[in-house]
Amino acid sequence: MKGIIFDLDGVLVFTDKFHYRAWKAIADDMGIYFDEKINNRLRGVSRMDSLEIILERYEGKLLTMAEKVSLAEKKNQIYRELLRTMTPEDVSEEVRDTLKKLHVDGFKLAIGSSSKNTKFILEKVELIDAFDAVSDGTNITRSKPDPEVFQKAAKYLRVAPEECAVVEDAFAGIDAAKSGGMYAIGIGEASKYEKADAHIEEFAELTEILEK
Ligand code: BG6
Ligand code: MG
Numbered sequence: 001m002k003g004i005i006f007d008l009d010g011v012l013v014f015t016d017k018f019h020y021r022a023w024k025a026i027a028d029d030m031g032i033y034f035d036e037k038i039n040n041r042l043r044g045v046s047r048m049d050s051l052e053i054i055l056e057r058y059e060g061k062l063l064t065m066a067e068k069v070s071l072a073e074k075k076n077q078i079y080r081e082l083l084r085t086m087t088p089e090d091v092s093e094e095v096r097d098t099l100k101k102l103h104v105d106g107f108k109l110a111i112g113s114s115s116k117n118t119k120f121i122l123e124k125v126e127l128i129d130a131f132d133a134v135s136d137g138t139n140i141t142r143s144k145p146d147p148e149v150f151q152k153a154a155k156y157l158r159v160a161p162e163e164c165a166v167v168e169d170a171f172a173g174i175d176a177a178k179s180g181g182m183y184a185i186g187i188g189e190a191s192k193y194e195k196a197d198a199h200i201e202e203f204a205e206l207t208e209i210l211e212k
Pocket of ligand 2: 008
């Protein structure tokens with residue numbers, strides 16, 4: 001392996017709880033049932049695709065595209081307010097040390113996230129300088145499980161897809177990595193996903209897996 005592509009939300013930072021709170025506010029407002037289990041289906045999925053999943057339980061009138069865009073914007077405003085509270089302490093020492101070690105050992109590191117808030121988050125937690133490239137929701141047209149975000153990350157790193165490993169907490173992200181021809185490492189929710197090539201419980205285990 002020469003390149004490592006990291007998902008952001010749920011792998012490097014735990015913004016899932018903020019996504020949940022923001023979507024929950026929108027769902028409650030519209031009388032839509034929404035819980036943590038449904039929230040799990042939103043992992044790795046773009047903002048508009050996430051809204052469609054939430055609207056599966058909506059019993060009101062058919063919404064226009066403009067109404068959907070406005071709901072997604074409202075969710076994002078709530079989410080960004082919550083993100084504002086983030087500080088460098090929201091990234092564990094384990095994550096920082098492991099990233100440094102992998103870099104020193106010669107791996108090229110990239111972000112591959114569906115989020116359009118990626119750069120804002122990386123700046124808030126002061127992690128932006130840890131990566132050689134960032135591929136995110138602002139440079140893709142198709143959301144995970146499509147491999148586009150990872151393919152672009154590999155391209156920015158100038159590393160062939162088959163020489164890249166992807167670290168992911170989302171099932172959709174593992175599927176994306178596999179269909180892009182990459183080695184998929186599952187962590188968190190995806191640590192038990194059988195389609196992943198390797199499974200880890202702790203972030204620091206990456207050095208053992210990748211330096212074999
Ligand atoms: C992914 C999250 O990283 O980004 C998803 O796992 C989220 O839950 C997606 O919907 C898009 O995020 P944003 O910040 O562009 O709304
Ligand atoms: Mg994730």
